[in-house]
Amino acid sequence: MDKNSATHYADIIEATTKLDVHLFDDKAKLFYSKTGLVIPHFQNLPTGHHLLRSLKDYSITNCLHYRTAAQLEYLALRLGTDDSLFGACLVGPFLSQPISSSQIDQILVANQLTISDRHQLTQLYNELPILSKKDITQTSALLTNLFAKPFIPPKLVNTRTSQASMQTPISQRVNPIKQSLIERRYQMEADMMQAVSTGNLAKIDRFMTPLTEIVTSFSTRIPNAPLRSVKNISFVSNTLCRIAARNGGVNPVFIDSISEKFAVLIEKQNTVGALEHLTAAMLLEYTQLVHDTATTNFSPIIKRAIDFIMINLGHPVSLEVVATKLEANPAYLSRRFKQEVGMPMTDYINRQRIEEAKNALLTQPASIIDIALMTGFEDANYFTKVFKRFTGMTPSNFRKSHVAP
Secondary structure (H helix, E strand, C coil): CCHHHHEEEHHHHHHHHHHCCEEEEECCCCCEEEECCCCCCCCCCCCHHHHHHHCCCCCCCCCCEECCCCCCCEEEEEEECCCCCCEEEECCCCCCCCCCCCHHHHHHHCCCCCHHHHHHHHHHHCCCCCHHHHHHHHHHHHHHHHHHCCCCCCCCCCCCCCCCCCCCCCCCCCCHHHHHHHHHHHHHHHHHHHHHHHHCHHHHCCCHHHHHHHHHHHHCCCCCCCHHHHHHHHHHHHHHHHHHHHHHHCCHHHHHHHHHHHHHHHHHHHHHHHHHHHHHHHHHHHHHHHHHCCCCCCCCCHHEEEEHHCCCCCCCHHHHHHHHHHHCCHHHHHHHHHHCCCCHHHHHHHHHHHHHHHHHHHCCCCCCHHHHHHHCCCCCHHHHHHHHHHHHHHHHHHHHHHHCC
């Protein structure tokens, strides 16, 4: 096995599996890398030295499947022969099951990260392919069989085939009944997007049943492919909701995370019924996002201030930091923020952090100090003091009060 053959096989694996592929030589130096993912700096690839140490005692027919502390999964294969180590092939990362928001928070705590890193980590997990046990087994078989033999270049032979004439049928007049249904559907769509863009949870709830009917009505759009048809309309709904949320004043950073999550989930569904439920959940989540984070009613400078605070909530944030970022006078920004938001900026920052901490206390087994650090507090005593001011109880008592008897 030489580098040229290994590179050809890596190209085949990447094109066939759509997974990232990396090749290391016997000195642990990376000599091939093809990736479509942007891995956060705190989730770097396993090193070549680590791979070679892990593979040296295994046969070339053994494909290692391992999982990192951040739940990223890889397949690794020894290159060469059982007697001579040429290098290593690394395929991944991928997942074998979806990662929940609760698991992401656990990973943040375990890696001493903050909630400001949550978006980047969530975005990575949303982009990762999810492989079944069968997929992993078949990919392993592809790796071991390809690299066991020298590469043979293919010889392509072109042939000609007759191509049937494709004529576009003449458009037919839409009958009045169908026209009425189409107009009703478009009006309902406009009303739904208006509810999303205003964060109107009460109004959006009334659209759940009609939405299911709309989704189902598209199942015949592609002949003999109802699932593909409904997936297509679900993708369209995701795009419309994304635009509505942006029009509603939500920062693109928050929209992008939800948009990517639903794009992945839509493609994974295998029944029309599941897509109906997912589309309804998507509509509700976008509306909730606008309701919780929109800054439409604020002036441009306060919008920018709130967006900066929310994106950097897990990092040190203060009036001085925000003012410097916005190139604004601190006194003016402080006065304007309190006037528009109804509270001093420090109280707003602490309130948002406490809301994150409350959720973590109820969903994470992490210690109080770990949750304090994750949510941007540098001191556990100060965290407890602020938490008690906003909730009337200490973090420990809050957690205990929500434990089922």
